[in-house]
Amino acid sequence: MKLNFKQTLQSTLDAVERSPRLFIWLSILASLLLLAGYALLASLITSMEILEFSIKIPWATLIATYIFLVASGSGLCIVNALGSVFGLHRYEMMTKRMAFLSLTTIIFGMLCIVLHLGHPERMPIYNALSPNFRSAISWMGALYTVYLVVVVVELWILTRADLTNLAKRSSESAKTILNLLTLEKLRGSRLDAMLEDPKILRLIGILAFVSGASALSMLGSVFAHSESRVLWYGPYYPIYFLVSAVFSGLAFLLAVTIITYRVKKEVILPKVKSLLFEMAQLLALVLTAGFVLTVYRLISGLFSPAGGGPVLLLLIGPFSMAFWVFEVGLMSFLPVLILIWSAKKEHLGGVLVSSLMVLIGTYVMRYEFVVAGQIYPNIKQGLPSYWPAIMEIYVVGGIFGAFLLVYTLGEKFLALKEKEPHPSS
């Protein structure tokens, strides 16, 4: 059956009409996007100031969301390397989903930065024309650009066969576009043979791992270089960013995969199921490592020559609830227990709940890290509230809405579902 645009639109509308769940889902996403559009329009008409809860804390919700998304994406890149670089075939089953999630999270993370910058249009121009090699932001931008290009190529190679199949079922105009996308004219050439070679995919995997991990470590350095911010400064955060990215990436992958299968009411292959439980154990291990690092940070912070003030903000200050309830409880302690239990009992529901807990806890931890870090040394008397402004919440909601919409479309068109690994691989 040939597909064309009108038919696709009609079938999508029919699907929406038939499925109340899909209708509700798309309505929620549309509302989130509308609210974000309203907040952005209001900020353009009035002032960018409405997107910040305090001018004394210039990096807040958008930067925390940026770190959350980008670190999760980089964490996915690191987990993906277990299959693409270190040769674990069982991880290769999920490569397509991991690469797609990694790409989209990083792109939407970058969108947060674009919305936060005063002049985002100048960034690519001057970052290319006059980069500052002493600036961590400059390095981070360059490394993430390389990483994005590499992941796009990786995803293109991985989905090329699916797009070719889609082209065969499409109408003339869509077919032409898809054929251009998959470089059909090259079929049978030496370049095509090279693209099909698994060694190329491995090389791309290595490039993605190296650029992704260094970009992530550089993201940690952006904060860790700020000597005048006591909470951020020092060699600890580049390392903690790597560890926390791995657990947030793993939690992201587990949550999204299990939810997708449950919503679509599809059966999970036994191999995939066993991989999900293995990842759950791995997540518990990395969360424990992260918690050990946090304890080290607290102890070293309390006895630092600069004074324990910034750490006390987390322990007994205005961020104590965010720290104890979300960072310690939801992000570290409870999920580790639930994950160990779920992996033992092979209970996917438990894995899903703990992954969601880790994601919520990680988001709050990022927010608390960014905001609390800016209190010393200039806001000695503290602020009345550290809650984000309503407009910030709208914009962040819209970013998550757009991400979920793109994921829904990717799930529909890119065949991200896990398949049995090919015997030859």
Place this chain on the structure above:
Amino acid sequence: MAGVPIYTMLGSADLSIAGSQKYGKLVDTGRCIGCKRCMSACKRWNNLRVERDELISDKETDLSGNNFVVVNLRIDSSNRTSGTYIHWACQHCIQPACVGVCPVTAITKLPDGPVVINEKKCIGCRYCFQACPFKVPRFDFGKRVTRKCHMCYNRTPLLNYMKPACVAACPVGALAFDYKYEIIKEAKRRVEQRGGTSYLMGLAEAGGTDMLTILPTDPHKLGMVVSPQKVINHNLDKIRVTAAGIAGASVIAGGMYVYAEMTKEKEQDTDSDETEF
């Protein structure tokens, strides 16, 4: 980077610009009467908006995209009866942390002293604010760039023998502008003359600044943002922090390799079991 000596890149003092061609600004808080004429003159010269009431004496004001200079009354925490008007602006560090972190090199330390933001290049990321030990550069929500005092580099003596707008407007000689070595000499003379608890801020803070402030007492006691007495964001320090990240990434890669090697066997066993069936 071309033309920058290696010792400057690594964060050491550039001796070639330490000669008589450097300028400095002196703030003598002992003479300041808090009239805020410096604020007014700065606003006039730089075309900055005047907010309601902010030029009234004793009214607390904060630095912003429209306030390059502020004058605020500070009370000594050890002697609550004594207040001091403090003229506060960019300290023009000799080795500015903001210059080192700006991702697009929009901030420059001019050879004669001023630290200047190129507003046509600034992307508005506010990293300079995070890096600045004095928390000076502020975001202008109207122009969507970061702005701060530029020591009137566009009217300095080299160009047309004019002092910065604030210095020219001061009616009591609380502000002075001259060659850096002259300014240091004069500042030390005044501190010596006053004796007691007088403190000269700017000789050691952030590795030295081109704006010197004579304070009646220790800046901590006046509730000021105080920088450590060392170069902030030294390049060697940045290299140390970045190296920790690279080492961390290598350890993670090593751990993944070990994990892969340990579980590869299990994978092969499972595969061969399935083939037998």
